[in-house]
Amino acid sequence: MKYIDEFRSHDLAEKLATAITHEAATGRDYHLMEFCGGHTHAIFRYGVQDLMPPNVHFVHGPGCPVCVLPVRRLDDAVELAERHGVILCTYGDMMRVPGTKQRSLIRAKADGADIRMVYSTQDALKIARDNPDREVVFFAIGFETTTPPTAVAIVQAQREGITNFSVFCNHVLTPAAIQHILQSPEVRELGTVTIDGFLGPSHVSSVIGSQPYEFFAEEFQKPVVIAGFEPLDVMQSTLMLLRQINEQRHEVENEYTRVVKPEGNLKAQALVGDVFELRSEFEWRGLGTVPYSALKIRESYAAFDAEKRFALSEKVSREVKSCECPAILRGAKKPTDCKLFGTVCTPDNPMGSCMVSSEGACAAYWTYGRFRTNADGTAATKEAAE
Amino acid sequence: MNAFEPDFATSAGAVDMTHGSGGRAMARLIRDLFHKHLGNPHLAAGNDGAVLTLPPGRVVVSTDGHVISPLFFPGGDIGCLAVHGTVNDVAMMGAKPLYLTAGFILEEGLPLADLERIIRSMAVASREAGVAIATGDTKVVEKGKGDGVFITTTGVGVVADGIELSGDRARPGDKVLVSGTLGDHGVAILSKRQNLEFETEICSDTTALHELVAAMLAAVPGIRVLRDPTRGGLAATLNEIAQQSQAGVILDERAIPIRPDVAAACELLGLDPLYVANEGKLIAICAAQDAERLLDVMRSHPHGKNAAIVGEVVEDKHAMIQMRTKFGGARVVDWIAGEQLPRIC
Numbered sequence: 001m002k003y004i005d006e007f008r009s010h011d012l013a014e015k016l017a018t019a020i021t022h023e024a025a026t027g028r029d030y031h032l033m034e035f036c037g038g039h040t041h042a043i044f045r046y047g048v049q050d051l052m053p054p055n056v057h058f059v060h061g062p063g064c065p066v067c068v069l070p071v072r073r074l075d076d077a078v079e080l081a082e083r084h085g086v087i088l089c090t091y092g093d094m095m096r097v098p099g100t101k102q103r104s105l106i107r108a109k110a111d112g113a114d115i116r117m118v119y120s121t122q123d124a125l126k127i128a129r130d131n132p133d134r135e136v137v138f139f140a141i142g143f144e145t146t147t148p149p150t151a152v153a154i155v156q157a158q159r160e161g162i163t164n165f166s167v168f169c170n171h172v173l174t175p176a177a178i179q180h181i182l183q184s185p186e187v188r189e190l191g192t193v194t195i196d197g198f199l200g201p202s203h204v205s206s207v208i209g210s211q212p213y214e215f216f217a218e219e220f221q222k223p224v225v226i227a228g229f230e231p232l233d234v235m236q237s238t239l240m241l242l243r244q245i246n247e248q249r250h251e252v253e254n255e256y257t258r259v260v261k262p263e264g265n266l267k268a269q270a271l272v273g274d275v276f277e278l279r280s281e282f283e284w285r286g287l288g289t290v291p292y293s294a295l296k297i298r299e300s301y302a303a304f305d306a307e308k309r310f311a312l313s314e315k316v317s318r319e320v321k322s323c324e325c326p327a328i329l330r331g332a333k334k335p336t337d338c339k340l341f342g343t344v345c346t347p348d349n350p351m352g353s354c355m356v357s358s359e360g361a362c363a364a365y366w367t368y369g370r371f372r373t374n375a376d377g378t379a380a381t382k383e384a385a386e
Numbered sequence: 387m388n389a390f391e392p393d394f395a396t397s398a399g400a401v402d403m404t405h406g407s408g409g410r411a412m413a414r415l416i417r418d419l420f421h422k423h424l425g426n427p428h429l430a431a432g433n434d435g436a437v438l439t440l441p442p443g444r445v446v447v448s449t450d451g452h453v454i455s456p457l458f459f460p461g462g463d464i465g466c467l468a469v470h471g472t473v474n475d476v477a478m479m480g481a482k483p484l485y486l487t488a489g490f491i492l493e494e495g496l497p498l499a500d501l502e503r504i505i506r507s508m509a510v511a512s513r514e515a516g517v518a519i520a521t522g523d524t525k526v527v528e529k530g531k532g533d534g535v536f537i538t539t540t541g542v543g544v545v546a547d548g549i550e551l552s553g554d555r556a557r558p559g560d561k562v563l564v565s566g567t568l569g570d571h572g573v574a575i576l577s578k579r580q581n582l583e584f585e586t587e588i589c590s591d592t593t594a595l596h597e598l599v600a601a602m603l604a605a606v607p608g609i610r611v612l613r614d615p616t617r618g619g620l621a622a623t624l625n626e627i628a629q630q631s632q633a634g635v636i637l638d639e640r641a642i643p644i645r646p647d648v649a650a651a652c653e654l655l656g657l658d659p660l661y662v663a664n665e666g667k668l669i670a671i672c673a674a675q676d677a678e679r680l681l682d683v684m685r686s687h688p689h690g691k692n693a694a695i696v697g698e699v700v701e702d703k704h705a706m707i708q709m710r711t712k713f714g715g716a717r718v719v720d721w722i723a724g725e726q727l728p729r730i731c
Contacts, residue, residue, distance in 0.1 A: 001650050010714045017714075047715015231713050347720075358656075368717040 007230030008046065016235040017051040023242040029055045032241055033331055034199040035178060037064030037359020038229040044368035046231035056238065059193070060364075062177055062286055062329040063201060065142040066093045066357035070283045072317035073170050074099040077139050080168060081105070081113035084310045087131060089124035090139040092117045093357045098350055100317045121153035128157070128165035137306045138167045145203040147171045147295065148268040151275040154297065154304045168306040169297050172282060174204045175212045176293035182220045184287075186332050193332050197241040199234065200226035202256050209264025213252045221250045228256040275301055285319070285353060286329030325352035328361055335362040342366060401496040406526025419502055420522060423509040428485075428520040436520035438485055443544035448475035451538040457500065460574045461589030462665075464537055465507030470592050470665060471616070472541040473515045477596035478612045478668065480551045480603055481543030486512060488522040488539050493532030504535060515594040517541070543596075548607055553630035555610035560699040561677035562635055563670045565598065565684055566591070566692040568620055569648045572662035576655065584654075588647055591666035598689040602670065605683040611671040614664065620696075621660040621719045623669055624707045634702025637709040637719065641696045661722050671699065 024030060034040055040060045043049055049058065062068050078099055081088040088105070095106045095117060109115040114134075118124050121138060128136035140150045150167060157165045178198065186193045200213055205226045213224045223244035227237030237255040244251060254260055275298060282294030297305040319325070323345070324338035335341050335354065345351035347363055354360035358367075404411035421429055428436040452468045462470075469486065476483040488508070492501065512519055574590040577583065595614065602609060611631075615623040620642070624635050644659050652659045666689065672680050677695055684690030697709075707719040 001646060001653060004650075004653060008713050010712055013714050045711075045717060046713040047711045047717050048713070050715035051713075367720045 004230070007228070007232045009232065012232055013051055013235060016232065016239060020051075020056065020235065020239050020242065021053045023239060023246065024053045024056050026246060029057060029194075030242060030245060031057050031059050031194040031196050032199060032238060033059040033061045033181075033195045033197075034227075034234070035061040035063040035174065036199075036201045036204070036229070037067070037357065037361075037364075038202065039199055039227065039234055040064075040361055040364050041359055042229055042231050042234055044364040048231050048234055051235065052238070056242070059195060059331040060328070060334075060361035061198075061331060062181070062284070063143065063174065063204075064329075064354070064357050064359040064361075065146070065172070066097055067325065067329055067353040067360045068172065068177075068284045068286060069094075069097070069141055069170055069353065070285045070317070071099050071319050072283065072315070074105075075103070075315055075317045076312050077168060078103055078105060078108050078113075079312060079315075080137050080306065080310060081108055081115050082111075083313075084135070085114075086135040086137045086310070087114045087116060087127060088137050088139055089116050089118045089127060091119075091141065093359075094139060094141060096350060097353045097356045098320070100315075102320075121149045125153050125156060125162065125165060128162050129160075132164060134164060135309075136165050137310075138165070139170075140167050141170045143172055143174050143201070143204050144207045144272075147272050147276065148207065148265075151271045154275050154301050155271070157304055158301065163303070166304045166306040166309050167297060169276070169295060171276065171295040172284065173293050173295070174201055174208070175216070176290055177284065177287060178213070179216050180287050180290045180293070181330060182216060182222065184330060186330060193330065195222065195331065196245050197223040197225070199237050199241065200224045200252070202226065202228045202233070202259070205254075205256065205260040205264065207265050207268050210252050210254050210260060210262050211264075217250050217252050223250045224252045226252070226254045226256050226260050228259070274298075284329075286326035320351040323352035325354045325362070328354050335365040338362070399498040400494075401492045401498065401501065401526055402494055403526055403528070405492065406524060412524065416524065419498075419505055420524070423502075423505045424512070424519045424522075426518045426520070428518060429522070436485070436487075438520060438542065440484065440542070441544050443481075443546050446476050446479040446481035446543045446545050447540065448472060448479070449538065449540040450475055451536065453533070453536050454575065455533060456575075456578050457504065457534050459578050459590055460586075461571075462592040463504055463507050464535060465504035466511035467590075467592050467665060468537040468539045469508050469511035469515060469517070470594050472539040473517060473594045473596055474614045474665075474668070476541040476543040477594070477599040478551070478614055479543070479545055480549035480599065480609075480612065481545035482600065483515065483517050483541050483543040483594075483596050485520040485542045486517050486539050488519050488537060490522065490524045491532055491536040492524065492526045493534055494526060494529040496534050501535065504537075511594070515596065549603055551609060551612050553611055553613065553627045556627055556631035556633050556635075556671045556699045557610070557673075558633055558699050558701040559674050560610060560671050561674050561695050562624070562637070562697040562699065563672070563677065563681060563684065563693060563695050564615075564620065564643065565595070565668045565670070565690040566666075567643045567645045567648065568615070568664055568667065569644060569652060569659035569662035571665040572619070572657075573648045573651045573659075575663075577651070584651070586647060586651060588645070588651065591664055593666035593689060595666065595668055595689055598684065598687045599668070601683055601687050602680060606672055606676045606680045608676060609670055609672045609680065612668055614668050616663050616665060618722055619659070619661045619663055620669065621658070621707065622722060624719070625721050627669075627671065628702075628705040628707055631699070632703075632705050634700045634705055635697050635707045636700050637697035637707065639709050639712045641694050643692045643694050660719060674698075
């Protein structure tokens with residue numbers, strides 16, 4: 001595969017591994033948070049950790065859209081499908097996330113709710129066109145990458161006069177989340193989480209550019225390297241971060257120059273600005289209520305806002321007790337620190353969102369990493385040691 | 387045919403409830419479609435069952451339901467798939483497949499022209515495979531209660547003495563071989579799915595593998611395991627074998643044959659080709675000293691020309707599949723959770 005295999009080359013990986021080992025030979029530890037689940041996935045799928053010296057640690061961040069959605073919003077989606085009888089269109093990853101009392105969209109579907117898995121907002125629009133006598137709701141989740149397509153669908157629906165289509169909007173913002181993590185007591189005061197630098201989002205940055213990270217790189221004196229999702233991108237970015245840390249720099253650097261421009265995608269930003277506005281606060285799983293961290297649909301498009309169109313009930317939503325997803329999303333714990341991991345909670349029977357999405361840290365640990373032995377033959381996880 | 391009966395006009399009609407009623411319409415459907423194309427002395431006898439004479443050896447029986455969507459796809463259709471799927475299951479036990487039975491669940495409204503096309507395809511596939519469809523059954527369900535047609539086939543074959551194939555026979559040190567490129571079938575189906583259509587020349591690999599198996603067993607009668615990696619692909623099938631044998635497997639990603647266009651489609655759709663279904667490929671596990679000879683035999687057969695040795699069985703109390711990645715690291719190749727692609731076969 002041209003333009004793909006080049007970024008998965010074993011020879012280049014070995015050269016980078018040598019350079020990283022050389023750069024990291026300072027006697028200290030390096031804790032790098034990869035914000036995105038895409039990075040977590042690449043690290044595990046390609047075995048990047050095996051090529052790292054033992055003092056370079058990846059801390060998995062909250063950048064998995066499925067993982068950070070609070071149970072309450074998922075319960076709302078189930079209610080839309082079950083009580084309001086809409087056709088609920090969702091990305092496949094959301095289907096198996098357990099809501100309150102383990103109720104997931106896939107269970108609701110099995111019980112008769114009309115829930116359809118779509119690959120894009122255009123599929124949802126088509127379903128609305130094909131079913132003019134039914135209400136069709138698109139369950140919109142995701143960071144800045146998935147927001148523009150949702151905006152396109154809303155604008156298109158208005159232009160075409162599709163009146164049975166609306167969006168249950170859960171789009172969230174990356175810079176606000178990173179800032180929130182850096183301000184959390186675990187990082188600032190308690191010192192239980194060490195973060196020396198960030199592997200910055202790749203696809204998100206293609207939309208918002210590199211500028212939005214400048215503020216907190218400066219304010220919190222943490223280097224950021226915007227990194228592509230291929231394994232060589234992750235390694236090259238790791239090397240760039242180590243160099244910044246060693247030289248006591250804290251800049252925003254861009255490794256993913258083949259896609260990310262400093263200003264981002266201005267057309268997409270304009271479209272998003274036209275359709276959405278900031279919510280004053282939004283609840284995140286793991287991070288709690290984060291100010292100005294999510295988007296809602298503007299008044300001018302209120303007709304397409306499922307939250308205005310349907311009266312959603314007040315409900316008490318509960319996560320599974322002792323599920324450590326929240327702490328894992330903050331980087332405060334590793335999946336293997338959770339006592340449910342691999343016992344009650346597996347991808348076949350997930351208790352928390354981090355075990356569902358392929359971008360979730362628990363799913364990555366379980367799917368690619370459990371029973372893993374390190375290059376020197378020692379056990380990498382407690383499962384492997386048993 | 388009664389001179390007063392009009393021709394059975396398959397080009398215009400559709401399946402209706404009378405075709406499953408036991409009345410004249412059903413009799414005509416069976417005679418003018420099923421018997422016409424699948425015709426053999428067993429079917430022609432018109433009895434409730436077939437009386438079969440089998441050559442000496444142990445009898446192998448296997449059954450498989452086919453619910454694929456769409457019914458017609460690049461490289462095949464549900465008809466030939468229903469023949470190949472069961473012929474291959476019988477062959478994976480080391481047997482020569484001899485007979486099939488076929489049960490049809492037809493949905494009211496299925497165009498008769500589609501049904502005829504499917505039955506013709508079954509006829510060609512079974513003739514090519516040298517198996518006779520000895521008996522069958524047809525039922526009709528109301529519109530909305532099926533999806534065109536579901537076909538269940540059962541295969542009967544005979545395995546020679548001395549051949550002992552079973553999923554629990556893999557031993558540490560054995561080599562793991564595949565007969566060709568992986569993921570072709572699943573990606574071909576996906577390329578024609580509603581709301582996901584994309585332009586590609588990828589065709590399903592659906593084919594009968596019993597002749598390849600016969601050649602392999604003639605050269606290496608001591609093959610330990612044969613299995614066709616259908617649903618769940620190489621990953622699921624190897625996990626099954628690992629569990630049965632209570633041993634691990636270490637794969638070498640660089641050795642696994644995958645077509646570039648299949649790899650590209652999987653990349654685009656976020657699928658892992660190791661988990662994508664195949665309908666004309668097999669996995670073989672044999673003793674290390676037999677592996678090169680087996681590989682040569684496979685490569686000299688048209689259905690095995692891209693065969694490769696892809697891994698090795700190792701001692702592992704967790705019975706896990708691990709893979710050395712092209713990139714230079716290692717990862718677990720786990721059971722799949724949930725469904726990567728529903729209704730693929």
